[in-house]
Amino acid sequence: MARIHLLPDYLASQIAAGEVVERPASVVKELVENALDAGGREIEIQLEHGGKSRIQVADDGSGMGRDDALLAFDRHATSKILTFDDLERVATLGFRGEALASIASVARVEMTTAEQPGDGHRVSIEGGRVRGVEPYARPRGTTFDVRSLFFNVPARRKFLKSPQTELRRCLEVVQGYALARPDVRFLVLHEGRNLLDVLPAGATGPRERIGQIFGTELAGRLVAIPEVSEAGRGGERISGFLGDPETARGRRQLVFVNRRLLRDRAVLAAFYRAVREEWRSEDFPALFLFLDIPPEDVDVNVHPQKAEVRFRDPGLIDRVYDAFRRGLERARGEEPAPLRPPVSEPYVPFAWQGLGQMTQPEAWRRGATTDLPVQVTGASTSSWSPPERLAAASYAPVERPMVPLSGRHGEARPFRLLGQYKGTLILLEGPDGLYLIDQHVAHERILYERLRRSLLAETTPVQHLLTPLFLEVAPDEHLRLLELAPALDHCGFGLAPLSGNTLGVTAVPAVLGSAEAEALLRTLAHEDHEGAAAEDLRRRILEALAASLACKAAVKMHHPLAPQEMESLVAELFTAEQPYACPHGRPVVLQMSDADLERRFGRR
């Protein structure tokens, strides 16, 4: 018997469907794109059971005639491209002709459509097979009614999350298009409850739409990115909004390319770089970037769900970066210019800046040099000599026995402390090489583990608030936070839904300030962590807190340490659970092996 055989058509369709249709949100995405491509000005999305039992998307767009309506569900049936050349310049949102066929193969679909009011058709399809076509009177436009998604693919159905989670993802999708198209009205209803209703925004367009979704507080804090539009580049246009530094508390950064919400790493990396350069800060404000580029300059056909694109012009990112810099300059410069003179020292992104500056070393000034393993000759024991002289001083090493520093597992480690380099690195001689330890990061690691242990062991006191803290969030964030509410309560956050998309925070963990509490909630609101068990959430919150406290409390660079201090630091580091990296992932220890050193000195 032949082992290779052709798949039956319906099975092939279902496999293909898997690429496009993963969950209710992907259906919503495809149908909303179709509605927008059809020129809809008002799009209504109705969901049931998080979209698992029903998704209905209705538009007032161009509609279809009878033949088109039937053909629409065939694979690779599309009105959007005709030739391969067309593929090179896709201007519509959908184009592959896969979406409807895919959806129809895994759900019960009913479509009503009319090109002219009253003169329409109804097509019903189940598992990819047309069940019936009949005339149907309706206004102009198209309505898709998708029921029992994955009714014939139990394996996929099993992978769907809770209705709240699926619903939140659907909302995320609609919000994305609503932001990209402020001229269109979007309405989302879940089991009759109105979750989102944004009217076509007026003259202020995108900003007004952002306010409708994320709240007017955020919209008021936005600064327009100086628009770059170049006729010479086929109508390339860079526009959008940036938040002021206040919006850096856990807000989102959203990038739209040709009115499509994308996760583009290159653009975001440029944004982070621009913030670091322009603000010298790691606090990234809200971002809404709209990139409109000629269709032929962007390849959208690289991701089945069109979530990523490829830019043909490598210079584009540089132009976007420049626009970010100018926007960030505006967003920060709220005060009149003379009040904030520019900082003149050059920015060094890495932590080693100003390695030459040292503070006065306590131990040396105290005249404790007799016990030092390393003596600085030429330097007086009672007064501090400046670093220049230290650098020139010759070392007279005092022979000191190997310190058997014992490790966590009890084994003795024959390390010998050599000294400190520029008040920043601890140098150790090990059995197999030279070890460099970053004292700040090492201490941070030790403190982090200690704090983490005690924070997790303690019951964290909760401060009830006299007046609630108001948190204006987007509809999907609102859902997400309410979903997390029981787990958050366990962590000490009291949440109460107020009007619209405003939440009232009625209690916070007493270890957090209200600004920190707000930032944490905002971050949690748009993070997508599955299985937000109360205990996990609590651990994450406390770990984040421990990391930030540890960093603040740890001994800084350019801080000379006495040998005893260094020894105890190293000894404690060796007993740490994870001695090689700080909580933020930076390395603690660098090793230069004997072999390495020999090679560099040409002995090998």
Added chain:
Amino acid sequence: MEIRLNRKEFLDELSPMQGIVERKTTIPVLSHLLLTAREDKLHLAATDLDVSLTSWCDAEVKREGGIAVQAKKLVEIIRSLTGEEVLLTQEESRELTIRAGRSRFKIHGLSPDDFPTLPAVDDGGNVPIPFADFRRMIGKILFAVSAEESRFQLNGALLKLKAGAVEMVATDGHRLALVESRLEGGTGDDAVLVPRKALQELTRLEGEGKLEYRRGEHHLSFRLGRRELICRILEGTFPDYERVIAKDNDKKLLFERKTLSEAVQRVALLTGDRARAVRLQFAPEQMVISAANPDLGEATEEVGCDYDGPEFKVGINPDYLSHFLSAVDTERIRLELKDENTQCVAYPFEGQDIRYLCVIMPMRI
């Protein structure tokens, strides 16, 4: 300029200026004082752009003129000098010579043109408030003003003028303090947010008599004798505070203020520095304060009180309690509570104000 003036009088006017001047400013001129000799006076001014203070002292002016000089050094110099008189002369526009006895200082200054123009509050109606009362009221609520910048509208206190009374309220979202005192001849119904720094500096103004309060469009003016403090009005909506003052707390306890205050501070020694919380356990005639911290250990203290209700317990930030206990000026105080999740309200027992109270939100331990 060329003037002669009394050193002591000059120093008295310089001292309150120090608090206004920004120590860590990026704008050099803000660490300076503006000195202007005009007619028979030396005028002084200090500002941090939000709060400004002006004053003057008598001087024998031979030649008028002005200069901005570094505040801290000027105060140090005038304080260190001996003799009754000081001579200030300005040979060049950016240099001030100070002479007294056998000493002579020549200090560099900045042009008066670099000094910000101070806002003026138009002469509208002014409300005279006895300064002693006003200062006492600030002391009773200042601790509850928020230091967190994220809720800027709480970085000040609400000043409310009523018929025959004046009220001040401050809250940081965790607790709230309210004081209301009689004000003779007080009229009208006016409420305004006064920033924290202005309140602090107002308490440092020395003097007797009445404070003249005036409200302009964006600024407030407080004049006490020759000194005038002008501050920007804090914009924002203050919470609806009457709503959070619990009226139906049925558990009422009476304490000796000093005993309670000392006990709270002792037990608070064993609370962590990240989250401060003590437990209050109430039983008839007695309250037990306790704190436990896994790193440090435990502390307990019994405090006698006048109470005959049921046993219950509540968690609270000891600092919030201490702040009230230090600000209140009566021998005994009253706590009113309902349960472990709702507001605890502290009152003085038989105080002189019309109303003084501090609402503290409890903690879940």
